[in-house]
Amino acid sequence: MPRPPRPRLAVLGAGAWGTALAMQAARAGAAPVLWARDPARAAALARERENRRYLPGLRLAETVAVTEDLGAAMAGAAFVLVAVPAQHLRAVLRRLPGPPAPLVLCAKGVERETLRLPLEVAAELWPGVPAAVLSGPNFAHEIARGLPAAAVVASRDAALRGRVGDLIGSPGFRLYGGDDPVGVQVGGAAKNVIAIAAGAVIGAGLGENARAALVTRGLAELSRLAVALGGRPETAAGLSGLGDLLLTATGPASRNTALGMALGQGRSLEEALAATRGVAEGVATAPALVARAAGVGVELPICQAVAELLAGGLTVGEAMARLLARPRRDE
Structure with a gap:
């Protein structure tokens, strides 16, 4: 009996955290597409299968696709992991073809100009789109290596919390749900x-x-x-x-x-x-x-x-x- 296809996920941001999340998603059985804003970086990641700048020595699984095309990254995604710094979150969200799939924001901070938290920025730009925040005590290099860790997925949307936990959680990356975003x-x-x-x-x-x-x-x-x-x-x-x-x-x-x-x-x-x-x-x-x-x-x-x-x-x-x-x- 053929295996069901791996669920597609978009991971926006090819820094340490975005790359680590793409590696974890692949480990959990998903088919992540990692988006890099810089075409040169996207090409290097696709060719070398390694983020030599931030996570040297750790290879991307073959099930991780890499692209500089934002539309291609998001096509058919069950949800979108947005792993860019808080001060760049608005610029990236503005670029999304919409309405996007549910958003999982992985930034930690407060927007300097507006004093908004990440989910508030998302609600302003994409009202009505389900959204969650992923946070916890996680160093990217340890997540990339598959070392034991835990985090929380917080959202008022219980179904989204469960879906995120199902698709990127694993025995080594324990995801708890939370309703206090x-x-x-x-x-x-x-x-x-x-x-x-x-x-x-x-x-x-x-x-x-x-x-x-x-x-x-x-x-x-x-x-x-x-x-x-x-x-x-x-x-x-x-x-x-x-x-x-x-x-x-x-x-x-x-x-x-x-x-x-x-x-x-x-x-x-x-x-x-x-x-x-x-x-x-x-x-x-x-x-x-x-x-x-x-x-x-x-x-x-x-x-x-x-x-x-x-x-x-x-x-x-x-x-x-x-x-x-x-x-x-x-x-």
């Missing part, structure tokens, strides 16, 4: 900002006690904002909150932590960015997150300090002194 998105955005602060603490030689305290209080900030925007406090304790924050603020492969460490060592933001491979989403997210929180009357002292540090208005020492001088209260 606001809380999940806030967790994904805030953890990058808090990780910059955690890295700065270590880079400045302030010790692990200081990092642990900062990460814990950062989690409280994350939870307050999520609730103010309509999310649930318990989401902050899950994979997209505490889980992702722990990984990003302590994992040696974290771009945001590495950037914070460079700042803590006295390097300029320009020098730190030049040494960072890929995008440190927390840089653009920090001021946008603080502004979004101010709009709902929520204070984010740690994220505010990071925003000022990145803008050059504060040193790491000054930031820590300000945080430690805040009025003492019950936890």
Whole structure:
């Protein structure tokens, strides 16, 4: 009896995360089509079967197709995994031939110009199109290698959550459903900002006690904002909150932590960015997150300090002194 055809999925974005998701989708039994905006990169990926820039030494399965043609990538897709940085999400969504298949947004951040979360951007551009967000404590290079991991697919659409879990989940990549997309998105955005602060603490030689305290209080900030925007406090304790924050603020492969460490060592933001491979989403997210929180009357002292540090208005020492001088209260 012939096997049923593999379900087609579109993966938009051929950076580390998009490539890793395409590899995971193939591992789970789907037929992903990986779209690269740059024709030269698409040709190199198709020819070499390896993303040598971001995931060297890891080969794409033969069931992963690669193209620079956006329409071809999306043709017949069960859903579309959009794995581009948050600040480029709007530009990519605008290019989609429509109406598109259901969207699964894999960006973590807040749009700088509009202060919108990823699903809010999608709802503005494609109203009525089902959408979910995929988030969790996942380093792309580990997902690409097939190491054990878990993530959450959050959406108000239960059928979409289940479909995504069925098609890209596997025993080694456990996908949980979630019906609090606001809380999940806030967790994904805030953890990058808090990780910059955690890295700065270590880079400045302030010790692990200081990092642990900062990460814990950062989690409280994350939870307050999520609730103010309509999310649930318990989401902050899950994979997209505490889980992702722990990984990003302590994992040696974290771009945001590495950037914070460079700042803590006295390097300029320009020098730190030049040494960072890929995008440190927390840089653009920090001021946008603080502004979004101010709009709902929520204070984010740690994220505010990071925003000022990145803008050059504060040193790491000054930031820590300000945080430690805040009025003492019950936890």
